[in-house]
Amino acid sequence: MTEPVTIIGSPVSPYVRKVLAACAVKRIAVEIDPMPPFLARDGFTDLSPLRRIPVWIEGDVTLCDSSVIVQYIEETRPGPSLWPADPVERAKARFIEEFADTRLFDVLGWKLYFQLALKPIFFGGESDAAVVERARETELPAIFDYLEGVTPESGFLFGELSLADLSLAPAFLNGRAVQVNVDPERWPRLAAWLERVETETPLGELNKLARKLMRTPPHAQRARLEEFGLTPATAHDWAGDVPRPGPMTPQ
Ligand SMILES: N[C@@H](CCC(=O)N[C@@H](CS)C(=O)NCC(=O)O)C(=O)O
Numbered sequence: 649m650t651e652p653v654t655i656i657g658s659p660v661s662p663y664v665r666k667v668l669a670a671c672a673v674k675r676i677a678v679e680i681d682p683m684p685p686f687l688a689r690d691g692f693t694d695l696s697p698l699r700r701i702p703v704w705i706e707g708d709v710t711l712c713d714s715s716v717i718v719q720y721i722e723e724t725r726p727g728p729s730l731w732p733a734d735p736v737e738r739a740k741a742r743f744i745e746e747f748a749d750t751r752l753f754d755v756l757g758w759k760l761y762f763q764l765a766l767k768p769i770f771f772g773g774e775s776d777a778a779v780v781e782r783a784r785e786t787e788l789p790a791i792f793d794y795l796e797g798v799t800p801e802s803g804f805l806f807g808e809l810s811l812a813d814l815s816l817a818p819a820f821l822n823g824r825a826v827q828v829n830v831d832p833e834r835w836p837r838l839a840a841w842l843e844r845v846e847t848e849t850p851l852g853e854l855n856k857l858a859r860k861l862m863r864t865p866p867h868a869q870r871a872r873l874e875e876f877g878l879t880p881a882t883a884h885d886w887a888g889d890v891p892r893p894g895p896m897t898p899q
Contacts, residue, residue: 650677651706651707652677652678652679652880653671653676653677653678653679653704653705653706654678654679654680654681654704654705654706654882655667655668655671655678655679655680655681655702655703655704655705656680656681656683656692656695656696656701656702656703656705656882656886657680657681657682657683657685657701657702657703658682658683658684658685658701658861658866658869659680659682659854659857659858659861660684660822660858660861660862661685661701661702662748662753662757662818662819662821662822663700663701663702663714663749663753663818664701664702664714665818665821665851665854665855665858666714666718666811666814666815666818667702667704667714667717667718667721668680668850668854668879669814669818669849669850669851669854670717670718670721670722670730670811670814671721672850672853672854673727673728673730673809673814673849673850674721674725674726674727674728674730675727676721676725678879679879679880679881679882680873680879680880680881680882681870681881681882681884681885681886681887682861682869682870682872682873682881683701683885683886683887684770684866684869684887685699685700685701685766685894686766686770686771686891686892686893686894686897687770687866687887687888687889687890687891688886688887688888688894689886689887689888690888692886695710695712696712697712697895698712698894698895698896699894699895699896700712700713700894700896702714702717704717704720714749714815715745715746715749718730718811718815722811728808729810730810730811730814731810731811732806732807732808732810732812737806740806740812741805741806741810741811741812742812744798744805744812744815744816745811745812745815745816747794747816748815748816748819749815751791752791752816752819753819755783755787755788755791756783756788756791756819756820756822756823756828757819757822758898759779759780759782759783759787760780760783760784760788760822760823760826760828761819761822761823761825761826762898763775763776763779763780764780764826765822765825765826765862770891771891771893784828788828792830792834792835792838793835795816795835795838796835796836796837796838799837799838799841800837800841801837801840803844804841804844804845805841809845809849813841813845813849814845814849814851817842817845817846817851818851818854818855820842820846821846821855821858821859825859825862830842853878854878856876857873857876857878860872860876861873866887867887870885
């Protein structure tokens with residue numbers, strides 16, 4: 649039997665769920681070290697220079713950044729392609745991935761989920777009410793308007809399931825944790841597409857796990873992962889006790 653690939657990073661992270669969903673589509677066996685961001689011990693910088701998750705370790709190959717990892721998966725694994733076959737659609741799908749990883753995550757991840765859910769736990773202090781309000785009232789509706797325009801009535805973003813869907817959908821779970829929902833009256837195609845991705849693809853099970861982990865203190869997450877039975881936890885635990893920002897954590 650081949651050794652499972654190690655993924656370092658809590659599945660609460662949308663980037664980690666994107667990689668795990670790609671692994672599920674390609675039927676790659678993984679074991680997870682569900683380390684939350686900001687708790688990594690010192691040596692983690694050698695694996696991930698930006699001290700970010702996810703990290704992929706397979707033998708002597710260590711990779712970081714979800715987009716780098718999924719591209720590597722696509723280039724080294726057989727099975728259904730993670731990208732549309734047509735080069736124009738493939739390029740457009742990559743832009744959706746880029747949009748999800750940058751603009752969507754900046755607003756839904758950093759300005760809302762981090763401000764409201766993570767910052768108080770890891771770094772204390774108040775969330776920035778002005779940042780939160782602007783993200784909720786102005787930035788997110790503009791993002792949803794754009795996404796509504798690129799979402800089809802049925803099926804996935806480019807027909808068959810692709811990395812465009814699996815990159816874009818994960819952060820919406822973090823949004824819901826801080827009371828951000830896609831109003832189906834205002835964005836009907838986006839809301840219906842999200843429902844399809846969350847019920848018809850491997851992201852569904854991963855979201856269930858992430859929801860449980862969101863309610864679990866950092867150091868209890870490994871036991872929770874085993875109870876959930878989705879993937880075994882790694883023997884090594886990278887999580888330390890003292891939270892600290894990484895070089896790219898927004899101030
Ligand atoms: N572009 C990276 C972004 C990864 C990322 O920002 N991960 C977050 C967790 S959701 C993280 O590790 N944040 C810690 C930090 O920025 O200090 C990717 O696609 O993997």
